[in-house]
Amino acid sequence: xxxxxxxxxxxxxxxxxxxxxxxxxxxxxxxxxxxxxxxxxxxxxxxxxxxxxxxxxxxxxxxxxxxxxxxxxxxxxxxxxxxxxxxxxxxxxxxxxxxxxxxxxxxxxxxxxxxxxxxxxxxxxxxxxxxxxxxxxxxxxxxxxxxxxxxxxxxxxxxxxxxxxxxxxxxxxxxxxxxxxxxxxxxxxxxxxxxxxxxxxxxxxxxxxxxxxxxxxxxxxxxxxxxxxxxxxxxxxxxxxxxxxxxxxxxxxxxxxxxxxxxxxxxxxxxxxxxxxxxxxxxxxxxxxxxxxxxxxxxxxxxxxxxxxxxxxxxxxxxxxxxxxxxxxxxxxxxxxxxxxxxxxxxxxxxxxxxxxxxxxxxxxxxxxxxxxxxxxxxxxxxxxxxxxxxxxxxxxxxxxxxxxxxxxxxxxxxxxxxxxxxxxxxxxxxxxxxxxxxxxxxxxxxxxxxxxxxxxxxxxxxxxxxxxxxxxxxxxxxxxxxxxxxxxxxxxxxxxxxxxxxxxxxxxxxxxxxxxxxxxxxxxxxxxxxxxxxxxxxxxxxxxxxxxxxxxxxxxxxxxxxxxxxxxxxxxxxxxxxxxxxxxxxxxxxxxx
Numbered sequence: 001x002x003x004x005x006x007x008x009x010x011x012x013x014x015x016x017x018x019x020x021x022x023x024x025x026x027x028x029x030x031x032x033x034x035x036x037x038x039x040x041x042x043x044x045x046x047x048x049x050x051x052x053x054x055x056x057x058x059x060x061x062x063x064x065x066x067x068x069x070x071x072x073x074x075x076x077x078x079x080x081x082x083x084x085x086x087x088x089x090x091x092x093x094x095x096x097x098x099x100x101x102x103x104x105x106x107x108x109x110x111x112x113x114x115x116x117x118x119x120x121x122x123x124x125x126x127x128x129x130x131x132x133x134x135x136x137x138x139x140x141x142x143x144x145x146x147x148x149x150x151x152x153x154x155x156x157x158x159x160x161x162x163x164x165x166x167x168x169x170x171x172x173x174x175x176x177x178x179x180x181x182x183x184x185x186x187x188x189x190x191x192x193x194x195x196x197x198x199x200x201x202x203x204x205x206x207x208x209x210x211x212x213x214x215x216x217x218x219x220x221x222x223x224x225x226x227x228x229x230x231x232x233x234x235x236x237x238x239x240x241x242x243x244x245x246x247x248x249x250x251x252x253x254x255x256x257x258x259x260x261x262x263x264x265x266x267x268x269x270x271x272x273x274x275x276x277x278x279x280x281x282x283x284x285x286x287x288x289x290x291x292x293x294x295x296x297x298x299x300x301x302x303x304x305x306x307x308x309x310x311x312x313x314x315x316x317x318x319x320x321x322x323x324x325x326x327x328x329x330x331x332x333x334x335x336x337x338x339x340x341x342x343x344x345x346x347x348x349x350x351x352x353x354x355x356x357x358x359x360x361x362x363x364x365x366x367x368x369x370x371x372x373x374x375x376x377x378x379x380x381x382x383x384x385x386x387x388x389x390x391x392x393x394x395x396x397x398x399x400x401x402x403x404x405x406x407x408x409x410x411x412x413x414x415x416x417x418x419x420x421x422x423x424x425x426x427x428x429x430x431x432x433x434x435x436x437x438x439x440x441x442x443x444x445x446x447x448x449x450x451x452x453x454x455x456x457x458x459x460x461x462x463x464x465x466x467x468x469x470x471x472x473x474x475x476x477x478x479x480x481x482x483x484x485x486x487x488x489x490x491x492x493x494x495x496x497x498x499x500x501x502x503x504x505x506x507x508x509x510x511x512x513x514x515x516x517x518x519x520x521x522x523x524x525x526x527x528x529x530x531x532x533x534x535x536x537x538x539x540x541x542x543x544x545x546x547x548x549x550x551x552x553x554x555x556x557x558x559x560x561x562x563x564x565x566x567x568x569x570x571x572x573x574x575x576x577x578x579x580x581x582x583x584x585x586x587x588x589x590x591x592x593x594x
Contacts, residue, residue, distance in 0.1 A: 093157040094142025095175045101141035106542040112145065112156065118546040119159040123553035124166050124302045125330050127561055128591075129402060130583040131549055132303070132331040136169045138545050140176065154180070158188025165195045165280075168303035168332020190219045198225075198280035199308045203232075220249060224257055228285055231264045240265060260285040277301045283308055298323065303332035310337065317345060321365030325403035335406035342369040342407060343376070356390065363398040372407060381415050385424040388412065392427045396593075405431045413440075417447040425451075426461035430468065433586050438474050445469060463488050467507050468594055470516055471585045481517075499593060506562050506592055510585045513566040514573070536567060541575045548572065562592060 094101065107115070126132045139160040145153045157180055164173035173196050180189055190213045197206035207229035213222035223246055230239035243261050256275050262268030264285065274294035278286065278301045286293055293315065298305050303326070309315050310324035310333060321341045327333035347370055354360075355370045371394070375387035388408060395401040405412075412431055415421060421428075425448040432441035445465045451458035466484050492500030511518040535551045538544050548568045552561070565588040572581035 092142050092144045093153070093160075093176065093179050094140055095172070095179065096137060096140045097142055100137070101143070102138055102541060102545075103141070104143045106138065106141050106143045106540065107145045108143075108540055110145070110540045110543045115145075115543055115546065116156055116159055118543075118550060119156070119163050121550075122163050122166065122546070123550060125326075126549060126553055128552065128584055128587050129329055129331050130580065130587050131552060132167060134545060134577075134580055135549055136164065136167055136172055136331065138542055139164050139167075139169075140172050141542075143542075155186050155188055158186040158190075158192060161192035162188050162195070165192050165199065165304055166302040168307045168327055168330060170196045170199050170304065170307070185213070185217050185219075187217075187219055187221070190217065191221045194222065194225050195280040195304070198284050199304050201284075201308070201311070203229075203284075207233075220246075223249075224254070225281060227261055228264075228281065228288075231261065232288055236265055256282055257285070260289065263289050278305050280304060280308065287312070287314065293319075295319070299326070303327055303330040306330065307332045310341070317341070318365045321345070321369055325365060325368070325400055328403045328406050335403075335409060338403060338407040339372070339410070342372040345369040345373070347373070356387065360394075363394065363400075365400075368395065368400055368404055372404065375408060375411055382420055384411060385415055385421050385428075388415075389424050389427050392431065402434060402587075402591075405434050409435055417443045419447075419451065422447060422451045422455055422458050425458065426464055429465050430590060433468050433472055434590055436472075436583055436586075438472055441469070441472070442474055445474075460491065463491060464594075467511075468586060468589060471507075471510055471514065471582060471589055473514075473579075473582050502559075502562075503592060503594055506565075507589065507594065509563075509566040510569060510589060513569040514582065514585060536571045538571065538574060541577075544571060544575050562588065 092104075096102075098104065122135075126135065145156050157176065161173045161176045161180070164170070164176060173192055177189060177193050177196070190209075193209055194206055194213070197203075197209060206225060210222040210225035210229060213219045214226055223242065227239050227242040227246060230236070230242060239261070243258070243265070247258065256271065259268060259271055260282065263270050270286070270289050270291045274296040275282070276297070278293075278297050283293070283298075283305055293309065298309055306323045306327040310320050310327055312320065315323075321338070324333055324338040324341050328335050328338050345366060352370045352374055355367055356374045360367045368391070371387065371391040375384055375391060378384035378387050388411060391404055391408065392401065395404045408431075412428060415424070415428065417425065417428065425444045429441045429444035429448070432438075432444065445462070448458045448462040448465065452462045453459075463484065467488060489500070489504055492503060508518040535554075536544070536547045538547075548571050551571075552564055552568050554564070565584065569581045569585050572578075572584065
């Protein structure tokens with residue numbers, strides 16, 4: 001048999017590394033833990049099960065945010081049911097059944113190779129929270145994977161778990177991995193398992209899982225994790241040999257890993273330029289250097305990194321807040337966790353009053369936290385509404401709007417849509433539309449409608465809300481029509497002609513994509529130039545959703561993105577996802593300033 005030099009090199013690297021791994025299980029002293037050394041315990045058959053967590057006494061940092069349920073709650077009105085796991089080694093893999101999932105035929109007729117490629121190259125983060133949530137549902141849906149053979153189905157399930165980790169849905173990934181325990185340990189599944197443990201700061205279990213993977217499956221990524229584990233355990237000689245073997249292997253295509261490993265071994269320094277993206281392993285290695293995580297690097301990374309930084313007790317609080325805001329916007333973290341971080345901030349004397357009364361020079365997580373605290377501690381409904389109005393207005397103008405709306409939802413729910421809160425009606429209705437709570441949005445919109453004859457501000461607000469209600473499917477009584485569009489258009493032209501034209505173009509395209517009447521006004525063309533739909537070819541629902549995700553997240557300007565949204569809305573409706581299409585349309589419209 002002919003063996004290439006590359007094959008001989010890789011085989012030698014694997015044999016050498018496995019010998020190191022089998023010599024001893026690596027004890028890990030500490031990896032960014034706040035509660036002391038970690039004890040090694042015997043591996044379990046299923047390290048992700050809750051019973052294993054209790055048996056091993058998991059030593060994640062005792063951090064208030066880390067104790068939060070890390071799976072975001074479903075959208076308003078949604079009921080999520082977890083299916084019983086299939087018999088070991090049989091049946092489709094997934095945890096969401098009909099109703100919560102997307103149907104047992106979601107992959108029927110899918111081109112397995114194309115789907116796997118789209119999963120491997122999924123462009124994250126998604127520009128829309130609704131698409132992130134839809135992807136999570138898709139990847140967790142229990143359904144046969146097209147005509148795939150068993151090995152292909154296992155590979156695809158591993159890719160689904162890896163994508164869920166990247167999306168920040170570590171709980172979902174863990175449930176999927178649990179359902180795969182009796183299946184073959186594919187490279188995709190091994191990476192998903194290790195990355196999930198690294199995101200959750202479960203260092204001991206990550207190192208043990210890496211050791212087992214190296215011994216039994218010769219997985220290259222597990223070798224990299226083992227190098228890191230040996231470094232932090234003080235076994236630098238073994239780690240140096242392992243790093244040399246990694247360098248020689250065919251899979252050594254991660255210069256950042258090698259640079260960080262060399263830094264931790266004492267013969268290098270952290271990269272001078274921030275990396276483009278961080279993986280969970282990169283993040284933990286960078287933390288171990290003691291150097292600050294570059295803001296540019298974590299902001300450009302997957303939602304899993306945002307979630308990990310939000311829960312890190314070693315990161316600066318404002319950085320944790322901003323990472324949590326990003327994660328909430330990507331449906332990777334429950335909004336309660338963000339609210340808890342907002343409350344942890346301690347203002348300087350008089351600082352909160354100044355931020356509440358004056359236009360802040362800076363607009364960071366700190367300012368948003370202070371304004372959130374002002375709303376949370378308000379003594380009356382009008383005071384709370386006024387504080388939320390200021391927070392929402394600033395966030396909509398300067399950034400962070402979606403995250404603060406989700407964090408403030410419980411505060412919003414304590415307000416009653418009565419006449420004394422008419423000034424807040426438009427803000428409340430818009431927020432509830434973003435939360436996809438149409439009943440509450442309609443209640444606040446009705447308040448503006450009732451008061452419009454005697455209150456000019458209510459009349460203005462009623463007009464501003466009508467297009468959003470039409471997009472959401474709440475155009476009660478046909479309020480949104482040619483006349484109301486003309487009034488809305490006139491107000492937009494008076495306030496900001498250029499922005500008004502952009503908004504009108506987007507609105508017309510979205511209404512047309514939803515099958516709603518798209519009114520036009522005399523002398524004005526409102527339809528924007530549509531983006532090509534060539535990249536959304538259609539097909540089985542699962543395949544089409546992945547196409548839409550790639551289409552929406554493609555690189556380009558914000559204007560190019562806005563042109564893509566109507567085509568994505570049409571594609572969602574073509575596969576029967578009407579409510580998901582409307583959610584995407586509403587998020588895009590509010591994000592554009594409607």
